[in-house]
Amino acid sequence: MDSTRTRIDPAEADLSDPLRSFRDRFELPEGVIYLDGNSLGALPKSVRQRVLNTIDKEWGVGLIRSWNTADWVHLPQRVGARIARILGAGEETVVAADSTSINLFKVLSAALDLNPGRSKIVSERENFPTDLYIAAGVAKQIGKGHRLVLSDGPGDIRGLLDEDVAVLMLTHVNYRTGYRHDMAALTRAAHDKGILVIWDLAHTAGAMPIDLAGADADFAIGCGYKYLNGGPGAPAFLYVNPRHHGGFRQPLSGWFGHRSPFDFDSSYAPSDNIEQYLCGTPPVLGMVAMDEAMALWDDVDMAAIRTKSIALCDLFIQEVSTFAEKFALGLVTPREPELRGSQVSYACENGYAIMQALIARGVIGDFRAPDIIRFGMTPLYLSFAEVERAAAILKDILETRAWEAPEFHVRGAVT
């Protein structure tokens, strides 16, 4: 980075931040700088009352009637419509449902069904593992010898796209490095070979504008609990391009995907629209929390999100660059904004202990094995001053070797 040209002044940046009012719409604990919104988004203040209302009035008083009177039955579609808006997806192309893993199972099964006679599923070795695990499960169950072919780096993907590839399945922004693929270009390259494309938007949705329709993506999935702030284990989402609606495409054919679920027919007749991708009874408590969290996005300018996200990342890189070499912190996130998402990651020795020391000082990021410390930049509730301060605390921890304390070397189940 050319520091003389792009140097960011945190105080000035905070003053001119068009998103600064959103901070007040989140609960954030005193003394914490939260750089892990890419793992679990912070709590939108209005969620508490919304969930209470659902418990006290809808469940407690309305009881079974609330499936109609509170329209619980259409929560997957209503939440999906709110998500669609920030994905650049058309109406009735997105539903909220199940988990990201289960939604991938659905769309990968559908994609393979739509593209028969081809044997390969291409992805990346560095994809988020559950995506690769799900592909293994789908391939095993179909039992026709589909093979998962993994690229060793983002640059190798195009070379793997041939006429025997059925599906290209990629996570848009890498969970460890923050590297971002060119969605439109890769989708085009795949389509040129007759390959269907699935995008995992776990680290994209809510972090930047997306144009699923413009990129002509076939399918997308993603997660409600990161940048969308839907709460721990929030319902996930899935997108299906309208040209792939219809037919009996996905095998998790539960009653909510039936054309007329409340007719209680004994034969499955799939809905001919996005609703086919629903399966069982929706998890209402999680759905209303997610709906409330998504309501906040109705007021958000996604271009401003991206501008601030880039600046937050640039500021962190700028500050850490003053001591990175001395402490052997290797920036693994691309410096070029167009090649990254909304996080900054460094490879370093003792990363686990360094992150524990940061957390003890109130700077919450996370560690990803084997050697990555990861800092998520969430434009809705982070200030530039906090990001500057986080870098200063990191510097102090490295200079004082605070991370050597034994308590920072004890491993938890989740890091």
Place this chain on the structure above:
Amino acid sequence: MDSTRTRIDPAEADLSDPLRSFRDRFELPEGVIYLDGNSLGALPKSVRQRVLNTIDKEWGVGLIRSWNTADWVHLPQRVGARIARILGAGEETVVAADSTSINLFKVLSAALDLNPGRSKIVSERENFPTDLYIAAGVAKQIGKGHRLVLSDGPGDIRGLLDEDVAVLMLTHVNYRTGYRHDMAALTRAAHDKGILVIWDLAHTAGAMPIDLAGADADFAIGCGYKYLNGGPGAPAFLYVNPRHHGGFRQPLSGWFGHRSPFDFDSSYAPSDNIEQYLCGTPPVLGMVAMDEAMALWDDVDMAAIRTKSIALCDLFIQEVSTFAEKFALGLVTPREPELRGSQVSYACENGYAIMQALIARGVIGDFRAPDIIRFGMTPLYLSFAEVERAAAILKDILETRAWEAPEFHVRGAVT
């Protein structure tokens, strides 16, 4: 029923009810007699504070740290252990996860994988439809020509069990009629032919004692939001007999089913225990509500549940029998307690409108197409006086033809 011998006096029955104190542990609206706990269980009072604590403290303050500090990560196992206790299932054989439909997909896939070379899945035409839909989805994806063979009535099932049947998949208590299968006998009959058995306990769990281990069931699934009172769309559960643990058996192979999910390996290595049946990130809000609802069962004597359930059903049948013939209400639930679950259903003309008229008078049951009115008997929060009163209101509605009012003929999405 021999009314001179078994006549139940509601006032006496309430006085001697050993479960009567549980009523105070539920929120129930004034003026409502709730006979639909077999569709959505009532709200346990302690759930409100538990969910609030999870929102305010665990999510709002603890943020990502709560996966460890609040042990969110093991909620599926902890809730599963509580459910196991009332299913007569051993330790580490049950997890709470996903929806009933999705859990059926997992265990049916596993069962077919364990019993190769056989082509039939036997079930009932009158099974809850989503179970049949899921079987269609599994069979379609496996693509080896598995056929769903449906019995026309409970008496026909044994005749369908031959050496070409891979799996017998039954719902223990029928959702419309309340008919209950003999779990132990049918499991034995199936095993004698080398058939694996899956029991859907949606209308059983929380309604009566079960002995899954004693019956030697292979798999079971069920629902958290009926008699278990876990809330709308609560996480479902699944049981896998320990002899079927191990191997790569179920295809929804998400990261929570991996042997070491937080190692972020790119290859799927399934857990060799019940955890393999987990898939994605657990839905924490729904899980803590379910956990709190299940905590109540730690204090419940399941034998007392069954005794009261039988008596509540007997009382309702006794009261309705005084006017059933006059208004052509046909009892479709068996009179013999050993042949039924914890509901009473009648077939009748104008059932939908009659049920709407009941609901307008505060008696909440439900209607199941084409002609069933259904009354669920939940021993934890129903009194005998309420059941007597519900029958009296039904009689009044039929005598006054109150159900003829036009507003009772308008159909909602869910009935």
